[in-house]
Amino acid sequence: MGSNFDGDLAVSTTLCHLGRPSGEKVPVNSPIYRASTISFETMAQLEASKADKFKQGELFYGRFGTPDVFAFESAISKLEGVYGTIAVPSGLAACVLPLVAFLKPGDHVLVTDSVYEPARVALDSFIQRNGIEITYYDPRIGSDIRDLLRANTKMIYLESPGSLTFEIQDIPAIARVARQSGILTVCDNTWATAICMKATALGVDIVVQAATKYVIGHSDGMLGLVCAGQEHYTALRAAANWLGYRVSSEDVFLASRGLRTLSLRLREHGQNGIRIAKWLECHPKVKKVIHPALPSHPDHAIWKRDFTGASGLFAFVLNSEDRASAAIFAEALNIFGLGFSWGGFESLVLPGDPTNSRTATRWNERGSLVRISVGLEDPIDLEADLKQALDKIPD
Structure with a gap:
């Protein structure tokens, strides 16, 4: 069994065995x-x-990986259904790597307007500085993204749901347009992980994820x-080498441990x-709850088509437009x-x-936005905590 484990089994069973000795x-x-x-x-060895240092599982130098890192990467590859995985120091490092690997001066990249804000900062402050054109697009654009393509467009960068505002993108439609034009697609799938959505099965070329979040799952590691x-x-792999990326074996250990309970935890996060x-x-x-799994969400039909579940992250809008009300609410919470x-x-x-972090779309919602990450506490206790904090907001 162990590292050779494979089979048509439930994901929870598979996660208990992938990447083990x-x-x-x-x-x-x-x-x-x-x-x-x-x-x-020997010199020959x-x-x-050295000639094959980017090969999967090749022990060459510590920065290129060690057996524990290789085992974890192999487990993720099987879970994602891809050829290979590269573990990098953080979620932001994962977002940046494909940009560095495949874009060069004179190229053009299309990026969802709802992209993770640190990734947007990296795009505007670093990637654009190297002579790469960036166009942000409406995350709900779907197949109409073809109207934004240029002769020098080399990549489309997706994130679904979008950060803070949780738009669901029509990934198959965008991926289909990209493939017809020979354009690379990259998708940030941190919210769902491969448990709730396999982006490559929807046509995406490269999937990035912050394993810091649900994979590690205990707020004590970066990956x-x-x-x-x-x-x-x-x-x-070559770009990771240029950037000097190297992951901590301790963080990989935490991620490998987290992987064993990922399916169980994510189900609880989602239900709660x-x-x-x-x-x-x-x-x-x-005033409003923004959660893709709710019928009230404008993209609920797409979520239901492409996702098999939800995680515990969403947002809601308070009736009050005074940002001080959001601060009163947040500071009154005891469990959260x-x-x-x-x-x-x-x-x-x-x-x-x-x-202030949108250019292709406008955030017109009146009221204060609050992002909420629901953990593994009893939901009855969480509801009571939310109630007493909401009650402190002045009428």
Whole structure:
């Protein structure tokens, strides 16, 4: 069994076995390897390894990976249904890697207007500085994205649902246009993970994800994933080398451990999230709930078609337009924490304002936006905490 495990089994069963050591008398979990230098017996071995340093599982130098990293990457590749995965130091590092690997001066990239804000900063501050043109597009554009293509368009960057405002993109329609034009597609799939949506099955070429969130799942590690087919894998590995990316073996250990319970945790996050979203929809101080799994969401039909489940992250809009009301609410919470990131076992809120981070679309919603990450606490307790905090907002 172990690393050779395969089969047509439930995902929860598969996750318990992927990327584990195989053979007789082996540990159940991959040990942590701390290594920089790899020793070779002969010059021939050294030169052969150097010539093939981007090959999957090739032990060459610590920065290129160690056996525990290779085992984890292999597990993710099987889960995602791709040729290879590259583990990188953070989710933002994963977002940036395909841009560095495949774009050059004079190229043009189309990016969803709802993209993760740190990725947008990297695009505007770093990628654009290198002579690459960027056009942000309406995340609901669908197949009409063909009207934005240029002769020098090389990539379309998607994220579904979008950060903060949770638009669901018509990934198959966009991917179909891209393939017809020979354009590469990249999709950030952190919200759903491969458990709830397989982006490559919908036509995407490269999938990026912040394993910091649901994969690690305990708010104690930083890791990013870049998953791709064989035709793009080596270029991504080469770019990771240019950037000096190297992942911590300790963080990979945490991610490997988190992988075993990912399906179970995500199911609980999703069920709790939908319950809390429905509860918020009925509260008089909440103007609107933005959750793709609710029929009230404008993209619910697309979500239902392309996704097999939901995670615990969504947003809602308070009736009050005074941002101070959002602060009163957030600071009154006892169980929910106030902080960045999400996907851990603990529930979080984060007031936000998409107004100044959009150029292709406008955020016209009147009222204060709050992003909410529903954790693994009992939903009855979470509802009580939300109620007492909402009650503190002045009428």
